[in-house]
Amino acid sequence: MNLPTGxxxxxxxxxxxxxxxxxxxxxxxxxxxxxxxxxxPAGAIFGIFFLAPTLAxxxxxxxxxDLFSIRFIGFDNFVQFFRExxxxxxxxxxxxxxxxxxxxxxxxxxxxxxxxxSGIFAQGLLRSIVFFPVLVSTIGIGLMFAELMHPTEGAIxxxxxxxxxxxxxxxxxxxxxxxxxxxxxxxxxxxxxxxIYIAGxxxxxxxxxxxxxxxxxxxxxxxxxxxVPLVRPATTTVVILSLIGGLRLFDLIWAMxxxxxxxxxDVLASVIYKQYQAGFxxxxxxxxxxxxxxIGLIILPLAWWxxxxxxxx
Amino acid sequence: xxxxxxxxxxLSLAVAFVVFVIPFIFVFLNAAKTAAESATLDFSWPREWRxxxxxxxxxxxxxxxxxxxYFNSTVITVGAIALMVVSGAMVGxxxxxxxxxxxxxxxxxxxxxxxxxxxxxxxxxxxxxxxxFKSITGMIFIQCAYGLGFTVLLYRAFIATIPRDLDEAAIxxxxxxxxxxxxxxxxxxxxxxxxxxxxxxxxxxxxxTHPLYYLPGAxxxxxxxxLYNFQxxxxxxxxxxxxxxxxxxxxxxxxxxxxxRQIVAGMTSGAVKG
Amino acid sequence: MARxxxxxxxxxxxxxxxxxxxxxxxxxxxxxxxxGPSGCGKSTLLRIISGLEEQTSGGxxxxxxxxxxxxxxxxxxxxxxxxYALYPHLTVRENIGFGLSLARRPKAEIAxxxxxxxxxxxxxxxxxxxxxxxxxxxxxxxxxxRAIVRDPGVFLFDEPLSxxxxxxxxxxxxxxxxxxxxxxxxxxxVTHDQVEAMTMxxxxxxxxxxxxxxxxxxxxxxxxxxxxxxxxxxxxxxxxLYEGKVARQMGCDTYGIRPExxxxxxxxxxxxxxxxxVERLGADSxxxxxVPDLGPLVARTTGDARIAPGEALWARPQEGRxxxxxxx
Numbered sequence: 001m002n003l004p005t006g007x008x009x010x011x012x013x014x015x016x017x018x019x020x021x022x023x024x025x026x027x028x029x030x031x032x033x034x035x036x037x038x039x040x041p042a043g044a045i046f047g048i049f050f051l052a053p054t055l056a057x058x059x060x061x062x063x064x065x066d067l068f069s070i071r072f073i074g075f076d077n078f079v080q081f082f083r084e085x086x087x088x089x090x091x092x093x094x095x096x097x098x099x100x101x102x103x104x105x106x107x108x109x110x111x112x113x114x115x116x117x118s119g120i121f122a123q124g125l126l127r128s129i130v131f132f133p134v135l136v137s138t139i140g141i142g143l144m145f146a147e148l149m150h151p152t153e154g155a156i157x158x159x160x161x162x163x164x165x166x167x168x169x170x171x172x173x174x175x176x177x178x179x180x181x182x183x184x185x186x187x188x189x190x191x192x193x194x195x196i197y198i199a200g201x202x203x204x205x206x207x208x209x210x211x212x213x214x215x216x217x218x219x220x221x222x223x224x225x226x227x228v229p230l231v232r233p234a235t236t237t238v239v240i241l242s243l244i245g246g247l248r249l250f251d252l253i254w255a256m257x258x259x260x261x262x263x264x265x266d267v268l269a270s271v272i273y274k275q276y277q278a279g280f281x282x283x284x285x286x287x288x289x290x291x292x293x294x295i296g297l298i299i300l301p302l303a304w305w306x307x308x309x310x311x312x313x
Numbered sequence: 314x315x316x317x318x319x320x321x322x323x324l325s326l327a328v329a330f331v332v333f334v335i336p337f338i339f340v341f342l343n344a345a346k347t348a349a350e351s352a353t354l355d356f357s358w359p360r361e362w363r364x365x366x367x368x369x370x371x372x373x374x375x376x377x378x379x380x381x382x383y384f385n386s387t388v389i390t391v392g393a394i395a396l397m398v399v400s401g402a403m404v405g406x407x408x409x410x411x412x413x414x415x416x417x418x419x420x421x422x423x424x425x426x427x428x429x430x431x432x433x434x435x436x437x438x439x440x441x442x443x444x445x446f447k448s449i450t451g452m453i454f455i456q457c458a459y460g461l462g463f464t465v466l467l468y469r470a471f472i473a474t475i476p477r478d479l480d481e482a483a484i485x486x487x488x489x490x491x492x493x494x495x496x497x498x499x500x501x502x503x504x505x506x507x508x509x510x511x512x513x514x515x516x517x518x519x520x521x522t523h524p525l526y527y528l529p530g531a532x533x534x535x536x537x538x539x540l541y542n543f544q545x546x547x548x549x550x551x552x553x554x555x556x557x558x559x560x561x562x563x564x565x566x567x568x569x570x571x572x573x574r575q576i577v578a579g580m581t582s583g584a585v586k587g
Numbered sequence: 588m589a590r591x592x593x594x595x596x597x598x599x600x601x602x603x604x605x606x607x608x609x610x611x612x613x614x615x616x617x618x619x620x621x622x623g624p625s626g627c628g629k630s631t632l633l634r635i636i637s638g639l640e641e642q643t644s645g646g647x648x649x650x651x652x653x654x655x656x657x658x659x660x661x662x663x664x665x666x667x668x669x670x671y672a673l674y675p676h677l678t679v680r681e682n683i684g685f686g687l688s689l690a691r692r693p694k695a696e697i698a699x700x701x702x703x704x705x706x707x708x709x710x711x712x713x714x715x716x717x718x719x720x721x722x723x724x725x726x727x728x729x730x731x732x733r734a735i736v737r738d739p740g741v742f743l744f745d746e747p748l749s750x751x752x753x754x755x756x757x758x759x760x761x762x763x764x765x766x767x768x769x770x771x772x773x774x775x776x777v778t779h780d781q782v783e784a785m786t787m788x789x790x791x792x793x794x795x796x797x798x799x800x801x802x803x804x805x806x807x808x809x810x811x812x813x814x815x816x817x818x819x820x821x822x823x824x825x826x827x828l829y830e831g832k833v834a835r836q837m838g839c840d841t842y843g844i845r846p847e848x849x850x851x852x853x854x855x856x857x858x859x860x861x862x863x864x865v866e867r868l869g870a871d872s873x874x875x876x877x878v879p880d881l882g883p884l885v886a887r888t889t890g891d892a893r894i895a896p897g898e899a900l901w902a903r904p905q906e907g908r909x910x911x912x913x914x915x
Contacts, residue, residue: 031490032411032490033410033480033484033490033493034406034407034410034411034490035490036407036415038403038404038406038407038490038494039403039404039407039419041396041399041400041403042400042401042403042404042461042465043404045396045400045454045457045458045461046422046426046458046461048439048443048454048458049436049439049454049455049457049458050426050431050458050459050461051422052435052439053431053432053435053436053438053439054429054431054432054435056432056435056438056439057432057434057435060432060434060435060438065434115321115325118318118321119318120318120319120321120322120325121318121319121320121321121322121323121326122322122323122325122326123322125326126322126325126326126329128569128573129329129330129333129334130329130333132333132566132569133333134580135515135519135565135566135568135569135576136519136561136562136565137518137519137521137536137537137540137558137561137562137565138519138521139519139521139537139540139541139561140540140558140561140562143540143541143544143554143558144336144339144340144555144558145336147354147551147555148336148339148354150354153353153354153355154354155339155354155355155356158355158356159356187332187333192580195577195580195581196580196581198581199577199581244427244428247430248430250522251521251522251537254521254541255521255541255544269430269522272433272434273433273525273526276433276434276526281434281438284433284434285432285434285435288430288432288433288434288435289432291430292429292430292432295428295429295430296428296429299428
């Protein structure tokens with residue numbers, strides 16, 4: 001029964017009963033057990049409500065668009081964006097804010113995580129306390145700190161005054177406002193970084209530390225030679241998540257300063273909202289396009305770099 | 314050694330208390346004060362406890378707007394999560410089980426959804442075109458679309474732990490592809506579904522930015538919007554503002570107490586794999 | 588009724604051909620074992636028969652019907668997986684009845700079918716448990732029960748005993764053989780364990796590198812292995828095989844002699860060697876010899892043979908038990 005192709009299987013002369021029944025063979029090829037229509041529901045929602053507006057924004061960013069009319073003007077919005085100092089300030093502030101907050105969250109997150117995995121007293125309670133602000137409404141936190149940071153009556157400055165320090169106008173001083181908001185953002189977000197680092201640290205086998213100790217490594221050397229390299233995946237996650245969050249941040253700034261005083265604490269996201277409110281829809285959308293180009297330009301190479309490093313290890 | 318860990322712990326607890334707990338106590342104390350007393354923003358014990366009266370007053374403000382806001386936020390959260398869980402799990406399943414070039418494209422979209430901020434004005438334009446601007450329905454779809462990336466990744470990682478033999482056993486038992494998914498796989502996704510529900514409900518409930526853009530006006534306010542709007546209204550009534558902050562903080566606190574484990578699982582899902 | 592015929596089955600994954608043209612007929616009611624080293628294509632072949640994998644070319648006929656392109660559920664087969672693949676969220680009862688409930692059969696009919704299968708396999712007291720609460724052997728039985736309830740013409744087993752401990756495995760071999768006798772269905776069984784193949788099969792198919800090396804009854808393969816590969820694969824301890832110069836001196840490309848077909852003696856034989864090691868199995872002893880000009884030679888002898896390492900011994904192959912492949 002050496003037949004050239006399988007399609008003739010049923011007609012193999014040696015199988016009496018088989019040859020008659022085989023004529024009813026189904027002819028169609030079978031479908032995969034994992035059909036592509038499974039993406040349809042999610043794909044439709046995602047496509048309509050996220051993807052389509054995102055793609056459309058590349059067109060709208062090139063228009064002068066307000067309540068009444070829409071007109072194609074090429075790259076004028078972008079030119080204006082980079083010429084107007086208060087718009088440029090938003091861009092610079094965004095970068096500044098994102099770098100400060102992610103650097104602080106990464107470093108503090110790792111240190112706190114190391115502390116909270118070293119078997120100290122009330123470790124579990126401490127983890128909960130540090131993490132809880134992550135879950136609280138950002139607006140609530142923003143409003144709360146806006147009051148705590150009140151220049152004359154705020155609890156922070158009152159506390160400073162009690163030990164003889166004249167506290168600054170945290171949110172009223174133009175050169176300080178952005179940093180004050182950044183501090184609150186770190187306060188709010190360090191718990192997440194800590195949590196991610198704790199998860200990362202828990203995957204490091206104790207053997208490494210024991211081997212390092214037998215090799216005579218000090219605690220400091222253990223931290224730099226064992227902990228830091230081996231929590232790398234967690235570091236990747238923390239850096240990328242905090243950068244994305246920092247670059248996109250809107251609600252905290254809006255609740256605390258609305259970009260003020262003046263434009264001193266404006267970031268791209270608040271500029272986008274202000275231009276939208278003012279009816280400059282085209283300009284607002286151009287801001288949006290700049291924001292996701294910025295995010296793409298920072299995150300993609302970074303993610304690629306981190307991944308490559310990981311493969312090399 | 315034992316003594317040292319005890320000392321460090323006690324010290325850390327003291328620092329954590331000052332840094333993380335005192336602000337909330339400040340909110341709590343001020344929420345119980347009279348308007349006049351809270352105006353000074355003191356960190357002091359209320360001379361007169363008006364906790365209950367303030368609570369009633371906040372709830373009744375602007376025609377019980379806070380209750381409406383809680384209702385709206387709940388509807389949006391529940392609706393968006395229901396859509397997200399079913400449709401996201403299906404994509405995660407497909408991505409994990411079927412390895413083809415299309416997967417890379419789908420995966421690219423998933424990551425884009427996680428990273429790229431939404432284009433707000435074009436979204437408003439689109440919502441207007443299809444009549445969903447300022448509507449709860451529109452907000453449900455929006456929140457679902459924004460949360461899908463996270464959901465799909467979580468499901469994909471979890472489904473990788475379910476042996477493919479189960480799918481195949483079901484196929485041999487005569488299950489159609491949708492039956493394999495809904496009767497065999499979906500019931501096994503319960504742990505990760507709880508995580509998705511908990512994490513996303515906190516995210517959506519706490520979301521301020523998107524309702525601000527897509528739900529302007531008084532009739533479809535969400536909890537975060539009322540909190541923000543009350544800020545201007547309560548300028549002379551700090552006690553009520555603080556009471557409002559307190560009320561908004563309570564739901565996540567409750568969720569945290571009951572679902573600590575799932576929140577941690579969801580929020581750290583990227584940490585190990587990178 | 589359920590004869591299985593494979594016609595020139597080929598399967599490629601990308602550029603790699605893993606099944607290189609298989610022609611095979613498995614008769615109705617036969618217990619057929621596919622055996623071979625890992626990567627030989629035996630599991631892929633089973634999955635092609637089940638329909639879980641689609642052949643690149645070639646035809647499959649089950650019970651006289653061309654099922655080359657049929658859905659797995661339409662082929663009249665049932666499969667028992669290596670991992671058992673029990674649905675963790677369903678009870679034993681629901682696991683066994685799952686296929687029937689998918690087919691929307693009446694509840695009473697499902698209940699009766701499940702009850703009957705459970706009695707056959709002594710699962711009745713376990714029906715309301717979840718798979719998690721079962722032992723390995725019990726899970727195995729549920730997996731078999733799930734197959735039986737479909738009343739298939741052909742049972743497919745994918746290394747079903749590899750997750751069990753040795754004692755349970757021996758017991759399950761007997762149970763499966765008895766089950767086969769009771770059901771009279773065609774069974775195709777994949778394993779890498781030649782003991783399972785020898786003890787259970789009516790027909791053994793030895794696969795190697797995507798091709799059939801030999802098909803035959805266990806004793807045919809044992810007594811007349813067609814190739815050196817089969818000779819080395821079937822039988823335990825494995826046959827002594829020699830290639831190259833040593834084999835050429837004996838007039839062939841590959842020379843083979845089974846350990847149990849060597850007679851050991853202290854004063855005469857064909858080869859003289861020194862005992863390197865003796866494995867005492869109780870009933871038997873396995874003697875490892877170092878023979879100059881031949882190499883290592885393994886012989887089987889009685890358990891009480893008084894042999895010590897270092898001793899010089901003679902070995903003689905028994906008459907008519909030598910294998911010469913590629914004889915000139």
